[in-house]
Amino acid sequence: MNQSEFPKNYDPASAEKAIYARWESSGFFDPDTCIAAGVTKPDAPTFSMIMPPPNVTGVLHMGHALMLTVEDIMIRFARMRGLRTLWLPGTDHAAIATQAVVEKDIAKKEGKSRHDLGREELLRRIDAFVGHHHDVITEQIKVMGASCDWNREAFTLDDARSRAVRTVFKRMYDDGLIYRGNRIVNWDPKGQTTISDDEIVYEERSATLYTFKYSKDFPIPISTTRPETKVGDTAVAVHPDDERYRAYIGKEYDVEFCGVPLHITVVGDPAADPTFGTGAVGVTPAHSMTDWEIAQRHNLPARQVINEYARMTVGGPELKDKKVAEAREVVVAWLREQSLLEKEEAVAQSVATAERTGGIIEPLPKLQWFVNVNKEIPGRGATLKDIMRTPVADGRIRIIPEHFGKTYFHWIDNLRDWCISRQIWYGHRIPVWYRGDEIAVGEAPAGDGWEQDSDTLDTWFSSALWTFSTLGWPDATADLQAYHPTAVLETGYEILFFWVARMILMTGYALDTIPFSTVYLHGTVRDAQGRKMSKSLGNGIDPIEVAAKYGADAARMALVVGNTPGTDSRISEDKIRAYKYFANKLWNIIRFVHTNCDNTAALIPKSAPEARTDADRDILAKLSEVTTAVTGNLDRFVLHEASQQVYQFAWHELADVYLEASKTQLQDPALKENTLRILLWVITTTLKLAHPFAPFVTEELWGRVTEATDPKDLLMVQPWPVVLP
């Protein structure tokens, strides 16, 4: 082989695309093909992972790149160890996020709202948007080298997943776990929809705490930051042991507050904190979660005074139809006028806002669908909370890093019923049909006059089914049988609650098993200064650009080396460049052997060759050591150690020490051939060890050393090196 065929430096840009195409055309991403071709034994144990589906809202970022890298390392390792390995890819419809992006775009370009377009037209537009992003995303996944099975690709909103959603919904409804109820929900007036507790972002703001009485005759002053809601008060709550107010408990008063007649009952409730404000709470059941609960305990009526557009619905012309902020001023002015205002204090307040739209959340009573997490499941002797807690508590599900288990339990302990209905159009429509007083659940009923619930389901409802809906459930498919429960769920710690917990819930409920036995949580990828990457800061590093410039292998290594699970990491171009150099180092190790040997393929030993010099013995011993260490670390998911060990060995043992020693040994005719055998043995083993981390360059070099062209000779399906005892 001459110089032009083996250039001095590795050029990832020209090699990677062709290598991925070879992998894909081999069909070995699909475990069925592996079995058919004989690279995997049909009775081999399985190793399966379902890819956390990226949102079709955007394109891939560094967080996705980290996810794909970690998962691909696990998958390639498993495949090379001879396991029946499945990595199933997919994308997520991300209901609220996607609809919000498309609506915003239409508003900007055409000045139209969703109501101008209508439900069908909006959905058509969203589908077009989603189709485009899906294609971009799948290309990007390939750029990163992900060896996932595209034959089994899934989408959270396709027909198969829809059927799974309807089936679970129906079953839960029949079990009384899904119910419709009038409850206080987090209403986002900007997005015109309900959102879950987890989609709320609290913002620290300064506010004024007003202390006043409803009227001159009312005996108890109250404090609030939201005087405008007081027109909806039906009670005042005081602590039952509070001496100051005990005498008033049970008394009822009629007052006129800012032109609105109120009927106030004084109740004793432990929720009232005697040390806060005046120790008495004005209870507004319709516009506060806490107050709603107080009202439930004392059978108090709820009176809605704010509508879906955050405007007042009661009072005279000075109040009615006003936005809440304006109404507040009106009420405060009235209080001053009436000399009812006793105190004004500046306080810090955390305001609930919607994660997606930034709108200030207005708690409202609404008819919504809920999942009851505290009800005993018929015939199971357990609640959904129990189902979430038990497998983690008893160790059937292992969370890495371990300490997230504590956070997980803490979250479950504080969990309330899950509101699953959303007032948006994009998503799984709630599978409930109404006709007068009749109700049908699950599938559309025959006959005329039925109308389907207009709401859609929370995205996480369908995501929660992901490990089994992707494998064909509710049918008892061969895939479901073979690959479920999956081996590992690898995802970011920020969605432990959103997603991981709910997968455990749904799988435990629907299949009476666990969705996965290991949860591997990765941290957030930050920039070199430790800031989160964001569009507004403009500090994002695009993984696709990086892959083009330095190679996907370099990006993968940079993301994994020194990055422990559950911990945020920093990435910079400097770090990525360092691993581009590593790929080049591997390249030149092989290049060196090529310049000294023109029949590498024929000389590759079948088993460990004999050592004749101290240098030989030393490198073979080191090779065994690193093989054992890397294998052990990959088995335990300690990727940051394993990747570093490969790097260290290839560069500082093989290249720096043995290659140098081999230069003199190659001059000795008595040693030359054996030295080449050892070199080839060590090199081929090293390529195998490095392959999960840097799949492209190792595959390329493997081809150059073995000169083999049969798909079965691809490095990706070679057996993992074994250390003989």
Add this chain to the structure above:
RNA sequence: GGGCGCAUAGCUCAGCUGGUUAGAGCGUUGCAUUCACAUUGCAAAGGUCCCUGGUUCGAAUCCAGGUGCGCCCACCA
């Protein structure tokens, strides 16, 4: 208010169940180099392992307290 985590070389971080002179990458400094690679090699400098106390033959590692950061949760009216 409740919970979780972090503090180790100039920078970014490893360091498992406590055990020789505490490690890596990047950076810095010096030397080398027509020899696989300058995307190189060799070498060097650089650390009270945040503080205090405890357990121990022995602590970066375990325990308690403190200080400083960060994150998550929450019904602060």
